[in-house]
Every structure is written in structure tokens, then in C-alpha cells.
Amino acid sequence: MLSFENDYSAAACPQIIARMQQVQNETHPGYGTDDYCKAAAGKIRALCDNPESDIWFLTGGTQTNQVVIDSITAQYAGVVCADSAHINTHEAGAIEATGHKVLALPQQDGKISAPQLDDYCERFNADANHTHMVRPGCVYVSQPTEYGTVYTRAELAALAQVAHDHGMPLFIDGARLGYALTCDANDANLDDLARIADVFTIGGTKVGAMFGEAVVFTRGNTPENFTALVKLHGALLAKGWLLGLQFDTLFTDDLYFQLSKHANAQADKIRQALLDKGYDIAFVSQTNQIFITVTHSRAQELQQQVKLGFMEAVDASHVMLRICTSWATTDDQVAALIALL
Amino acid sequence: MLSFENDYSAAACPQIIARMQQVQNETHPGYGTDDYCKAAAGKIRALCDNPESDIWFLTGGTQTNQVVIDSITAQYAGVVCADSAHINTHEAGAIEATGHKVLALPQQDGKISAPQLDDYCERFNADANHTHMVRPGCVYVSQPTEYGTVYTRAELAALAQVAHDHGMPLFIDGARLGYALTCDANDANLDDLARIADVFTIGGTKVGAMFGEAVVFTRGNTPENFTALVKLHGALLAKGWLLGLQFDTLFTDDLYFQLSKHANAQADKIRQALLDKGYDIAFVSQTNQIFITVTHSRAQELQQQVKLGFMEAVDASHVMLRICTSWATTDDQVAALIALL
Amino acid sequence: MLSFENDYSAAACPQIIARMQQVQNETHPGYGTDDYCKAAAGKIRALCDNPESDIWFLTGGTQTNQVVIDSITAQYAGVVCADSAHINTHEAGAIEATGHKVLALPQQDGKISAPQLDDYCERFNADANHTHMVRPGCVYVSQPTEYGTVYTRAELAALAQVAHDHGMPLFIDGARLGYALTCDANDANLDDLARIADVFTIGGTKVGAMFGEAVVFTRGNTPENFTALVKLHGALLAKGWLLGLQFDTLFTDDLYFQLSKHANAQADKIRQALLDKGYDIAFVSQTNQIFITVTHSRAQELQQQVKLGFMEAVDASHVMLRICTSWATTDDQVAALIALL
Amino acid sequence: MLSFENDYSAAACPQIIARMQQVQNETHPGYGTDDYCKAAAGKIRALCDNPESDIWFLTGGTQTNQVVIDSITAQYAGVVCADSAHINTHEAGAIEATGHKVLALPQQDGKISAPQLDDYCERFNADANHTHMVRPGCVYVSQPTEYGTVYTRAELAALAQVAHDHGMPLFIDGARLGYALTCDANDANLDDLARIADVFTIGGTKVGAMFGEAVVFTRGNTPENFTALVKLHGALLAKGWLLGLQFDTLFTDDLYFQLSKHANAQADKIRQALLDKGYDIAFVSQTNQIFITVTHSRAQELQQQVKLGFMEAVDASHVMLRICTSWATTDDQVAALIALL
Incomplete structure (x- = not known):
């Protein structure tokens, strides 16, 4: 998954x-x-x-x-x-x-x-x-x-x-x-x-x-x-x-920075897709973590297809989920996620 | 004092x-x-x-x-x-x-x-x-x-x-x-x-x-x-x-209760006087502690004549003070305090 | 007792x-x-x-x-x-x-x-x-x-x-x-x-x-x-x-020192009596605590007549007991103890 | 070394x-x-x-x-x-x-x-x-x-x-x-x-x-x-x-046991050599740690050629050293150590 x-x-x-x-x-x-x-x-x-x-x-x-x-x-x-x-x-x-x-x-x-x-x-x-x-x-x-x-x-x-x-x-x-x-x-x-x-x-x-x-x-x-x-x-x-x-x-050949940059770039693509699709992004962040506020039912749907971190209940009908990229996140994974959103 | x-x-x-x-x-x-x-x-x-x-x-x-x-x-x-x-x-x-x-x-x-x-x-x-x-x-x-x-x-x-x-x-x-x-x-x-x-x-x-x-x-x-x-x-x-x-x-001869009751009664007299004089009492309490919200200048005046507990700053111009009675509080002390209020 | x-x-x-x-x-x-x-x-x-x-x-x-x-x-x-x-x-x-x-x-x-x-x-x-x-x-x-x-x-x-x-x-x-x-x-x-x-x-x-x-x-x-x-x-x-x-x-009028001196003096009298009676005193002490090594049976006898602190088992047949005086120890008590020894 | x-x-x-x-x-x-x-x-x-x-x-x-x-x-x-x-x-x-x-x-x-x-x-x-x-x-x-x-x-x-x-x-x-x-x-x-x-x-x-x-x-x-x-x-x-x-x-294919056995076997060879050479071995052990008691000067000599664990000073002129093998200890290393002893 x-x-x-x-x-x-x-x-x-x-x-x-x-x-x-x-x-x-x-x-x-x-x-x-x-x-x-x-x-x-x-x-x-x-x-x-x-x-x-x-x-x-x-x-x-x-x-x-x-x-x-x-x-x-x-x-x-x-x-x-x-x-x-x-x-x-x-x-x-x-x-x-x-x-x-x-x-x-x-x-x-x-x-x-x-x-x-x-x-x-x-x-x-x-x-x-x-x-x-x-x-x-x-x-x-x-x-x-x-x-x-x-x-x-x-x-x-x-x-x-x-x-x-x-x-x-x-x-x-x-x-x-x-x-x-x-x-x-x-x-x-x-x-x-x-x-x-x-x-x-x-x-x-x-x-x-x-x-x-x-x-x-x-x-x-x-x-x-x-x-x-x-x-x-x-x-x-x-x-x-x-x-x-x-x-x-x-810390040889800038590896630490390259790994990090890659994760941020993957997150940026996802962030853009989320904005395009009208998602409610909870914090203005440019790093590898993205927090979205969705309804319970939307959360359930998403979580059946992709593992996401549960953040917290926002109110009776909404929850906040976390999308987290890493140095290991591939382009294919990003594309697959965006397709799901 | x-x-x-x-x-x-x-x-x-x-x-x-x-x-x-x-x-x-x-x-x-x-x-x-x-x-x-x-x-x-x-x-x-x-x-x-x-x-x-x-x-x-x-x-x-x-x-x-x-x-x-x-x-x-x-x-x-x-x-x-x-x-x-x-x-x-x-x-x-x-x-x-x-x-x-x-x-x-x-x-x-x-x-x-x-x-x-x-x-x-x-x-x-x-x-x-x-x-x-x-x-x-x-x-x-x-x-x-x-x-x-x-x-x-x-x-x-x-x-x-x-x-x-x-x-x-x-x-x-x-x-x-x-x-x-x-x-x-x-x-x-x-x-x-x-x-x-x-x-x-x-x-x-x-x-x-x-x-x-x-x-x-x-x-x-x-x-x-x-x-x-x-x-x-x-x-x-x-x-x-x-x-x-x-x-x-x-716990002999109800002493604990009598001592306590005395303090509450003294507090009640003070509470009534405060209400009569239009003070802002912060919590609805019937025990031996009374919290009043007063201006800085009023607080300073009071504290020159009677030792009171400082509770906290309420806002830029008001503080909360505590008036506390005890089993040892005398009628004279209560009268003296009321006279000051 | x-x-x-x-x-x-x-x-x-x-x-x-x-x-x-x-x-x-x-x-x-x-x-x-x-x-x-x-x-x-x-x-x-x-x-x-x-x-x-x-x-x-x-x-x-x-x-x-x-x-x-x-x-x-x-x-x-x-x-x-x-x-x-x-x-x-x-x-x-x-x-x-x-x-x-x-x-x-x-x-x-x-x-x-x-x-x-x-x-x-x-x-x-x-x-x-x-x-x-x-x-x-x-x-x-x-x-x-x-x-x-x-x-x-x-x-x-x-x-x-x-x-x-x-x-x-x-x-x-x-x-x-x-x-x-x-x-x-x-x-x-x-x-x-x-x-x-x-x-x-x-x-x-x-x-x-x-x-x-x-x-x-x-x-x-x-x-x-x-x-x-x-x-x-x-x-x-x-x-x-x-x-x-x-x-x-x-620390007024030397009270602390007088109280202490009194306890030591009472202990000294007991120590002398113990030595006179041939007891085995465990440490060379000049303060208010005396430790004696006695047989189990002697210990039991003594403890029936006077409360003493139990220190520790010395060997299979002997224990160490503590005799402790204080500022409050009276001459009568000392005499009574010596009579028991 | x-x-x-x-x-x-x-x-x-x-x-x-x-x-x-x-x-x-x-x-x-x-x-x-x-x-x-x-x-x-x-x-x-x-x-x-x-x-x-x-x-x-x-x-x-x-x-x-x-x-x-x-x-x-x-x-x-x-x-x-x-x-x-x-x-x-x-x-x-x-x-x-x-x-x-x-x-x-x-x-x-x-x-x-x-x-x-x-x-x-x-x-x-x-x-x-x-x-x-x-x-x-x-x-x-x-x-x-x-x-x-x-x-x-x-x-x-x-x-x-x-x-x-x-x-x-x-x-x-x-x-x-x-x-x-x-x-x-x-x-x-x-x-x-x-x-x-x-x-x-x-x-x-x-x-x-x-x-x-x-x-x-x-x-x-x-x-x-x-x-x-x-x-x-x-x-x-x-x-x-x-x-x-x-x-x-x-814990696949007995690896844990084989690695351990190897270290013990290497230690056994060293132990035998120590006994043959008349060393004072401090504890009767059959595992991968050997403790020898040697003079200060012998300890110094040894430690210039092989890293050994210092255990403790035994007395004014002797110390206890530890020889420790592991799953990684090679036959060559054992032979080299024995040659030094």
C-alpha cells in the first residue's frame, strides 16, 4: 500500500x-x-x-x-x-x-x-x-x-x-x-x-x-x-x-542537503496538487510535512488507499491528516498519491 | 499591621x-x-x-x-x-x-x-x-x-x-x-x-x-x-x-468544624461589606478566601494598610487580590478591614 | 516501662x-x-x-x-x-x-x-x-x-x-x-x-x-x-x-549544649556501670549512644524490662543492643537501668 | 595493532x-x-x-x-x-x-x-x-x-x-x-x-x-x-x-550459537596457551573472557603489542588484564596473541 x-x-x-x-x-x-x-x-x-x-x-x-x-x-x-x-x-x-x-x-x-x-x-x-x-x-x-x-x-x-x-x-x-x-x-x-x-x-x-x-x-x-x-x-x-x-x-558531498531537498520538492508537488484540488491545508509550511483538514468520510476513503498520519480531531465532523514525504519518496509514489486526491 | x-x-x-x-x-x-x-x-x-x-x-x-x-x-x-x-x-x-x-x-x-x-x-x-x-x-x-x-x-x-x-x-x-x-x-x-x-x-x-x-x-x-x-x-x-x-x-468536640465555621463566618461578613461597597468579587465562593479585582492604585492603597495576598495581574490596569480569613481572625480585625474597604 | x-x-x-x-x-x-x-x-x-x-x-x-x-x-x-x-x-x-x-x-x-x-x-x-x-x-x-x-x-x-x-x-x-x-x-x-x-x-x-x-x-x-x-x-x-x-x-543561654551534656553524663554513668559489670561494649564512644554485645537470652531478659534499640545480629548467639540517653533522661531512670544490668 | x-x-x-x-x-x-x-x-x-x-x-x-x-x-x-x-x-x-x-x-x-x-x-x-x-x-x-x-x-x-x-x-x-x-x-x-x-x-x-x-x-x-x-x-x-x-x-540457522561457539573456541586456545606458559588465570571461566594477573611491567609490555582491557589493580605490583575474544576473532589473531604471551 x-x-x-x-x-x-x-x-x-x-x-x-x-x-x-x-x-x-x-x-x-x-x-x-x-x-x-x-x-x-x-x-x-x-x-x-x-x-x-x-x-x-x-x-x-x-x-x-x-x-x-x-x-x-x-x-x-x-x-x-x-x-x-x-x-x-x-x-x-x-x-x-x-x-x-x-x-x-x-x-x-x-x-x-x-x-x-x-x-x-x-x-x-x-x-x-x-x-x-x-x-x-x-x-x-x-x-x-x-x-x-x-x-x-x-x-x-x-x-x-x-x-x-x-x-x-x-x-x-x-x-x-x-x-x-x-x-x-x-x-x-x-x-x-x-x-x-x-x-x-x-x-x-x-x-x-x-x-x-x-x-x-x-x-x-x-x-x-x-x-x-x-x-x-x-x-x-x-x-x-x-x-x-x-x-x-x-555530510560528505552535501548528501544531507540533497536528501532533504528531494523530500521538500516532492512535498511541494503534493502541496500544489492539494491547492489545485481545493483542499484545506492547515499550516503554511514548505517542508516535508503537509497537514490537511478533511471530513471524516473523506479521511476514511483516503486511508483505505494510502497510509497517512492521523493528527487530531478538529471538530465533530473534521479531522487533520498528515502527508509526509522523505528522502526516499519516489516520483511514482507522488504521482500515485496525487491521482488519489 | x-x-x-x-x-x-x-x-x-x-x-x-x-x-x-x-x-x-x-x-x-x-x-x-x-x-x-x-x-x-x-x-x-x-x-x-x-x-x-x-x-x-x-x-x-x-x-x-x-x-x-x-x-x-x-x-x-x-x-x-x-x-x-x-x-x-x-x-x-x-x-x-x-x-x-x-x-x-x-x-x-x-x-x-x-x-x-x-x-x-x-x-x-x-x-x-x-x-x-x-x-x-x-x-x-x-x-x-x-x-x-x-x-x-x-x-x-x-x-x-x-x-x-x-x-x-x-x-x-x-x-x-x-x-x-x-x-x-x-x-x-x-x-x-x-x-x-x-x-x-x-x-x-x-x-x-x-x-x-x-x-x-x-x-x-x-x-x-x-x-x-x-x-x-x-x-x-x-x-x-x-x-x-x-x-x-x-477531632474532639467538633473543634475542626468550629474553627472552620468561624473563618467562614468572618469571610461572610467581609463578603457582604464588599458587595455593599460595590467591589468586583472574582469567584462565587462561600469559604474563607475572597478574591477581589481592583485597580492598581486601589490595590496599592489597600496594601499599605493591610497585608493581602497578591493573586495575579488581570489586565493592564487591574489586579486580583486575596482576602483570607482563618480560625484566628477576630471580630476586631474584620471590623478594621471593613472600615478600610 | x-x-x-x-x-x-x-x-x-x-x-x-x-x-x-x-x-x-x-x-x-x-x-x-x-x-x-x-x-x-x-x-x-x-x-x-x-x-x-x-x-x-x-x-x-x-x-x-x-x-x-x-x-x-x-x-x-x-x-x-x-x-x-x-x-x-x-x-x-x-x-x-x-x-x-x-x-x-x-x-x-x-x-x-x-x-x-x-x-x-x-x-x-x-x-x-x-x-x-x-x-x-x-x-x-x-x-x-x-x-x-x-x-x-x-x-x-x-x-x-x-x-x-x-x-x-x-x-x-x-x-x-x-x-x-x-x-x-x-x-x-x-x-x-x-x-x-x-x-x-x-x-x-x-x-x-x-x-x-x-x-x-x-x-x-x-x-x-x-x-x-x-x-x-x-x-x-x-x-x-x-x-x-x-x-x-x-541557642539562648547555652541550652543546646546543656541538654546535650546532660545526656552524655547520663550515658557516662551507664557506661561505667556496664564496664563494672563486665559487659562487652562494642565501640569506644563518649556520646549518648552505647552499644553492647550480649547473648540472645540476655537480650531477651533485658528487653522485657527496658526498651532498647536492636542494632544487629552479631553472630549465631549474640546480638548488639543500643542504650540511648537523651536530654530528658532522669537520674531515676539511669538508676533503674543500672539496677537491671 | x-x-x-x-x-x-x-x-x-x-x-x-x-x-x-x-x-x-x-x-x-x-x-x-x-x-x-x-x-x-x-x-x-x-x-x-x-x-x-x-x-x-x-x-x-x-x-x-x-x-x-x-x-x-x-x-x-x-x-x-x-x-x-x-x-x-x-x-x-x-x-x-x-x-x-x-x-x-x-x-x-x-x-x-x-x-x-x-x-x-x-x-x-x-x-x-x-x-x-x-x-x-x-x-x-x-x-x-x-x-x-x-x-x-x-x-x-x-x-x-x-x-x-x-x-x-x-x-x-x-x-x-x-x-x-x-x-x-x-x-x-x-x-x-x-x-x-x-x-x-x-x-x-x-x-x-x-x-x-x-x-x-x-x-x-x-x-x-x-x-x-x-x-x-x-x-x-x-x-x-x-x-x-x-x-x-x-536466530536463523543457529547463527547466534555458531558465532558464540567460535568465540569460545578461540578463547579456549588462548586459555590453554596461558596455562602452558604458566600464567595466573584469575577465574575459572569457559566463555570468551579470560582474566590474567600479571606484574605491572609485564602488563606494560603486553599492552604495547596488543590492546587488552584493564580490569583492576590487584595489589601494589600486580594488575588484572582481560583478554576478550568475539565472533570475529580470527585464527591468525589468536596465533599472533599466543606468540606474544
Whole structure:
């Protein structure tokens, strides 16, 4: 059956599979201390144009959010984010499991804004009872957001400014970062992120790798004893060099960007077809996720012919569905989907 | 200076102080295994008309919420409550510190309703991704609420029904329970609570005791190894018999109810005066807390003459203030306050 | 029945009971922001001869250990202590509940030594796998120890030196501190502790108060947002001024020292009688706890006439019992016990 | 340089690499809900001869121990194990990070025994203060142990019996299980483990896979909402089918056993050479790990020519080194090592 369900249902891009085969007889030291991790980190550091950045490799997205947030947030503090943020909605309480409250602000197009963040912090400071409240301790945004939208460089810089004014680091979750970096509207490149954020991630799992998230601490600000912290969270991969190998491959010959661009282009074709056919598209997005609002019966029809992500019930008669492309989406699949719409 | 700031600024009612003096030469076994705890539990059990109820005594309110919620909620689950709930707003993240997400629903007059709870749970169940979400694991309501309002017996019973239908216990936080039990509108007595709730608390700290919260597990459902759990949370008082002694005193000769009734009556006089003078009272409450909305300048004037709790900024020009009476509020103090209004 | 079971079975010394009665009509701001806490802190600071020291008041011993250790220990680190330490044996896992491993070293007379600590840390540093191990993050000792023995000033200073050399704070748990400070062998006074330790506590619960532990951070090194941390652990007492009042009383007219001295003197009489009668005393202690090794049958006989703490089975035929005096132990009680021995 | 450092430095066995290549164009549903996971589970279930067993797949060893122990241990309880257990020594506090104390008993040849466990539990039960102590809540053993030794079926059955008598599940960590299952001395096969243990794991990472640990709950006793728990610990792999694929490969045509047998045979040759040359072998082991005690200078010499794991300092002049073979160890490597010895 045709599937536009998500961007992580294929194993990995051919280049990574080939590389795995190539290196199968090599041996490497464990836990990310190997040369592939060094090489991958070097390539990412160069793209970030930031010699101070430290790069680490973890396995999964929720795991990475948990480790990063727990490591940058004081034990008495919480993490501020949009109420639609992955850490607030779809991580099964992984953040709270480490003792931190998720302080959710109302999203707009999946985003929070600098004035909104500032207002929240100012109210906290002004509240006479704030020692009894959870102090905002770091700021989390997703790029692209869970709704496929993209923050502009100016928006991110403004959020960072407010965060820093209030003594908080800014963490950008880039689980799908490639799809933001390569969309037409984007003006926040890796080097911008490396200047603006205190820590951000570059997702591999959803952008061509088998698994893997690169974590970039941008100011030589890796938390103390970070390896031990990663281990303590059960997140230290024995054969860490498999992560390095994948990111080294993704950041050779622009592969990461090409894979991402392909997914966006496939989504663009679908978006155009949806507009042509008069569908109600829920967010203005240029990345690989498209959200459409349809009636229950139309949803049922569609889902009998193509796997789509269910987003949420909108009202008594409408639901929101997600169409998601990936680096692996073929022209034939796109044509087949458009024919169904 | 005149103070209507809160209901926990006096040491304890005279009967408790006297009792402390009386027993000062006695010795007792520690950690709540003494005869005073047994006696107090017996009196509470009798009032609850529920021979199956187990009664425990802890020291403080946040502590009690933390211990109770952690002990009744599966490790992967969260606690559902109003967004105005004390555990969501003013416990510094004590619930999240034990790994549980607080699942906050929009309050109405400080309350949540059975249909609202049911809808939330049904949406959770219907969501195809719910294994990635935090499962609602118990329900928390405050009686009276943080806004001084009171749930009716029918409302509580309906909440319990929905909670039970979804496999969740209902926990009623009675930090100020006396003020609910004795207000005119109340129709949910101790025996009702002991039938409806799975666990509820009877607050001492704010109702005449030096400190102390009684926890009532109503169905012989004390969590396994509860004493160890209390200890593990740092909440096991060495001289636990001081808790028993206080609750024994409070539940002798109706003292708990008389102290509470007094505070409500004093609040009623103030409420009437406020209405007479045209004040904007924010919630329809009959308990010992009154919330008024006033201009900034009026707030400043008032606060120069009487200590009042600051609640929150309402809009650019108005704030909400809290007037709080207690068992210790005198007629003179009430008269003085009314004169100022 | 005669009881030498523990030092926390009486309510409080008469001076504290009297003071409670005296102040019963006063009102005070909550959470330790009152004048009694300030006064008590001032007296303790003066005795410590350390203007940089910050003093806080908590309710119970396990609670205090949990809050202090969690606040001074990095999230990836553990707390080093003797294997006989209260935090390792009798706090129901309260330290692990906050995520920290207890790193227990073999005790000798209830103590650990500076060379032992240094050796442990050096082995950790030398271990090629130490990023996979729990890093020693702070050092905990009890004064007096759980076996009633007392560290000398030189021993504590040496431990502090080693701890600091390895980047760790030294925390001295003084749940029974009075009994150490006033025993004949003691040469580590409050001002010594305030120079040597990074944080120490002065126990009230076991030395004349109803409840309460004073926490002294000796170098202006109170952890950031400590009040919020205390609250988050459920340990912030609403009527915090009751703690201040008690410590203010204990540190007026040398009361704390007199109460302690009395208990030690009573223990000394019992110790002498035990020696005279040929008992096997398990540790050389000069404080209020005496440990004797007796046969099972002798233990049974004794326990029929006097409540004693059971310590542990020594071998198939012997057990260790604890005789514990307190500030409240009378001459008659001592005489009655000696008559039984 | 020659390396006998560990058993996880090669990517994966050729069959797994080939399979990855084969399936690269397939797509599968995420999070372990795919057909490969089902197929692999079926093969494992058949080998276990236990239709009640539930099989799950996680990524890494520490992660798996953390998730399993946290899911089977009451929140107030600890995990009993040998003091040499991986969870006690080399998991950076991952168990304590979830709130559970590790209750370490003295190891003998890396093992604990049923009488030792029973004695520990009986002492706990007999202790009058046990509500203040950490209750033993589950039992953890490694098969083979961290010292390469192997429990007999009778030893495991006896441990299970004692554990069950005390209300505890037995968890067998099989991170290197293949090496135990195929060593000459072994008499505890998969079906025995599936009868004896409540939960055990089958390690892939160290036995031919890229990564992956299979978790077998043997009595239909998967903890409630286990997927959510896995997610909450950051341990749910998006492309879970990559785990299923690897285990399906390992349990096709006896591959898992052949890979393991090979490593043991290589170790046997080295063991014989060591004995012939008069080396001091530290534990009687028949699996793929060999521990030798050598002088510092001999250790230094060896380590210049071959990578070996450093185990620990034995005394002032001796250290213990580990020689570790794997499924990938070649005859040439063995010959080269023997030549060096």
C-alpha cells in the first residue's frame, strides 16, 4: 500500500548502506571515541563555521531531547516550549521522568515568539510567589516545528536574546533539520544556528540515516562529564562509531542537503496538487510535512488507499491528516498519491 | 499591621497549644506508631463512617501531594487536574520531581468537570499515538479549590465515576477542607468524601494545627509499603505522635468544624461589606478566601494598610487580590478591614 | 516501662514548650522568612564565628540529608560515605530517589578516613573506564557517627582536605551534633566545623526540639534557588517560624549544649556501670549512644524490662543492643537501668 | 595493532550486513510493530519452548538494564546483585537515576548464591527497622558474569526459588548470553532460562549484531504499558524493525550459537596457551573472557603489542588484564596473541 505516513520507515539511504558494507571488517574503539565520529564532527563543525562547537552523537530523538534538556537545565527548573512541542506531547513524559516540568506556552503555527517568551518570564519574575513556582530554565524550539513550519533567523535570534536575557540557554531540536535548512523560505543556515543557539541537534533518523542525532554545543559549553550523563541515561551506544560513520556519510558531498531537498520538492508537488484540488491545508509550511483538514468520510476513503498520519480531531465532523514525504519518496509514489486526491 | 494574607500565620489554636504543654513529659514510639495517631485515626474513621479507611499523618501540603500522587500513580502516568491546581502552579515542580507529568485541563471557577475529564480521556484513548503520550493515571481536585469554590457532592461523584471508568483513582486535596465542609453551600461531608474519593486529605496546617495533613485512603487501599515510601520522600516525621495529638485534638468536640465555621463566618461578613461597597468579587465562593479585582492604585492603597495576598495581574490596569480569613481572625480585625474597604 | 530506646521520644524540652505557649497569639510570615528564623540564624552564625555562613531550617533528618545532598551533588555524581552511614542504611533509599548513588566505603568505628577517601578517589581517577562509573561528588560523614563515635578536628580537616583536592564538598550530618560537641573527647567545636565543612547540620529533633534541623552552608555557598529546591522536595514548612523559634530557644543561654551534656553524663554513668559489670561494649564512644554485645537470652531478659534499640545480629548467639540517653533522661531512670544490668 | 580488548569493536557479522543491504528499499512501521520483530520474537519464543514469553527489542545493554529493572521493581525497592555486577560498577548510576538503590552482595567468582540471597532477605525481614531500609525488590544476575563465569541451571533455579519465596522476580542479564549458552560447562539452555527467570535478555551487541538486546518476559508478565515506559526512558528506537531484522538473522540457522561457539573456541586456545606458559588465570571461566594477573611491567609490555582491557589493580605490583575474544576473532589473531604471551 502507498504510504506517506512518516519519514522514518526506510532503513537508510543507499550511501549509508554501502558504507556499512564497506567497513564491516574494521574494528573501532567504542562509545564515540573513534575516528569516524571525529571526522563527522569535523565536517559539521566546518559547516557551522564555529570552531568552538562540540559535537556528540546519540541514537534517537526523544533520548536526545531527554539527555540534552536534563544536562542544561538546573534541577529546580523547567523547560519552556510551545504546547505543540514534541517534548510536551509525544515523548511519553521523558522530560518529567528526569524531574523537569515542561512549561508549555500556546503555539501559533507550531511556534512561540520572543515577546511571548519575554512576557512569560517577566510574569514569573514579577510574581511574589515565584519561589514556589517552577522557574523557566531553558527554552526548546523545534526547527522545523511539529507542524512543518520554519522559524526565521530573526525569530530564532530574538528568542535567543530573550532566553539569554533571562539566563536561559536556547535549545533547537532539529530532528528534521534538513527539511528546514533546504526549504525555500529558510534563511537560518547551520552557521546561523551555531551562532544563535546554545545547543542544537541535526537529526539523522528522519533524514537518511538508520538512526542517529548529532548534538552541537555551540560555545564549548558541553555540560561537565557529558559522557557519564549520556551513559546514566542509557543513551551511550557501544558501537558509537556507527553513528559517526553515518554522519560522516551524510555530510560528505552535501548528501544531507540533497536528501532533504528531494523530500521538500516532492512535498511541494503534493502541496500544489492539494491547492489545485481545493483542499484545506492547515499550516503554511514548505517542508516535508503537509497537514490537511478533511471530513471524516473523506479521511476514511483516503486511508483505505494510502497510509497517512492521523493528527487530531478538529471538530465533530473534521479531522487533520498528515502527508509526509522523505528522502526516499519516489516520483511514482507522488504521482500515485496525487491521482488519489 | 492588619493582615488577611493567609490562613497559616498563627501557631495553632489554643486547644492544641494546651495539649502540647499537657503531654510534654510523655514519651511515645516514633514514626506514627503511637496511641495518639491511633486515637486520631479512630475519630476520623468514625466521622467518615468508613471502617475500611486507613488514616496516615504527614507534615505539609506539598509534601503530602507529592507522596500521595507518587504512590497512587503508575510510573508511566500523569496526574490530571485543573490548570489552577496547586500541584500545577505553586509546588515548585514537586510532582514532576517524582517523574510524573501534570496534565492540566482548563479550570472553570477553579474546577474541572466530569464531562471535561471524560472527553480528555476519550481523546487520549482514541489517539493512535497514545503510547507515545502521557497516560492519565490519577485525578486530583482541591476541595475547596484554589479560588475558594466548592465542588458539590454530585460533581465529585461524577468525577469519581469518570475517573474509575478510566481506571484512575480520585484524589481530593483537602488542605483547607474544613472551610469547605462548613460553608453554607456544602453538601459533601466527610462520609461522602470517604465514599466518593479513593484518597483524600484533611488539612491541619491551615485549619488550626501547627502543621499536619491527615491522609485518608478510603478503601483499605493504602499503597504497599507506604511507610517506606513516606520515608523515601523525606516525609516521615520522627515524633509522628505530635501529628496524632493535633488531629486528635482537632477531632474532639467538633473543634475542626468550629474553627472552620468561624473563618467562614468572618469571610461572610467581609463578603457582604464588599458587595455593599460595590467591589468586583472574582469567584462565587462561600469559604474563607475572597478574591477581589481592583485597580492598581486601589490595590496599592489597600496594601499599605493591610497585608493581602497578591493573586495575579488581570489586565493592564487591574489586579486580583486575596482576602483570607482563618480560625484566628477576630471580630476586631474584620471590623478594621471593613472600615478600610 | 523503662525506655532507653532512642533520643526522640519526648516532645520537647520545657523551654521550647513554654515558648510555644508564649507566642501562640503572634502571627508571622511563612516559609522561614520571619524574624525568629533570622534571630536563630544570627545566634548560630555567631557561635560559628563565620559571617559568611547561611543558615536554613528544615523539619527532619532524612529530609535534610536528601535536600542537602541533592543540592550539592552533580546529577551524574554520587555521595561517598561509610557503609554504616544513615543515608546508606536507614533512609529507605531517599538519596537514590533523587538519582544519586551512595558510594559506601567500609567503616571503622563508624568512620571513614582521609587516606581511605583519597585512595578511593585515586582509584576512580586511575580507572580507564571511569566515565562509565559513578563519580564521587560529595562526602558525607555523621558527627557523632551512627555508632556514637566522634571524629576529631584533625580527622575532619583531613577529610575536608582530600574532598576539596578532589573537587568535592564535605557535608557533616549533625543530627545528634550536640552530643558530639559536648562529649569529653571532642575537639571540633561549631567554629571548627564552620571552617572545615562546606555544609553541616545541627540537629534539633534529637536534642530537645519537637522537630527541626539547622543547615549551615559555611562559605556563602547556598545552592542557587535553594528555597525552590526545598519546596520541590516537599520540605518547605509553611509555619517555618516554628523552626526558628525552637532554634532561637536552643541557642539562648547555652541550652543546646546543656541538654546535650546532660545526656552524655547520663550515658557516662551507664557506661561505667556496664564496664563494672563486665559487659562487652562494642565501640569506644563518649556520646549518648552505647552499644553492647550480649547473648540472645540476655537480650531477651533485658528487653522485657527496658526498651532498647536492636542494632544487629552479631553472630549465631549474640546480638548488639543500643542504650540511648537523651536530654530528658532522669537520674531515676539511669538508676533503674543500672539496677537491671 | 592486535586487539583483544572487547567483543563489540566490529560492526556486525556478514549475514547481518548482507541482510541490511537486501532490505534497504523496504519500508516498515515504526517502534517495533513490524513483521521482522514478530518473526524474530517467534523464533526466540520457539527456542525458549515457552508460548507465554513476550519478546521486546531494545538498543543497548545499560539502557535495557535500566528499563527492565525500573519496570519490574517497586518504586520503594532496590535490586539485589553481586557487587561486581555491571549495574553496580559500570553503568554510571543508570539504576539509581531511576530511583532504585543497588543492593550489592559480595561476589564469589562473579556470582551470588541462593543461600546468600536468602540470608540477606531474612536479615532484612528480621530487622525491626526494615521499613526504614531499602526493601530488596528484584534480583539481578549476569549470565555469563562480568568475570566470564557461568551459573549452572541448578544455581539459577535455586536463586529463582529464593527470589520468588521473597516475592521478587529474577532478572538474568544476558548481554553476552551466547557465550554462556555455548560453553562446554553450560547446562542452562534458553528453554531452561525461560522456565527459571522472570525476565532475561539475549545480547546482540556483543554477539554479532550492530546493536540490540532482546528482552524476554517469560510468563506473559510484560509490565503494563511497557512501550510507553520504554519511550519514557528514551529507549524506543524509531526504526525498531532494524532490531527485529538483526535478531531474525541471528536466530536463523543457529547463527547466534555458531558465532558464540567460535568465540569460545578461540578463547579456549588462548586459555590453554596461558596455562602452558604458566600464567595466573584469575577465574575459572569457559566463555570468551579470560582474566590474567600479571606484574605491572609485564602488563606494560603486553599492552604495547596488543590492546587488552584493564580490569583492576590487584595489589601494589600486580594488575588484572582481560583478554576478550568475539565472533570475529580470527585464527591468525589468536596465533599472533599466543606468540606474544
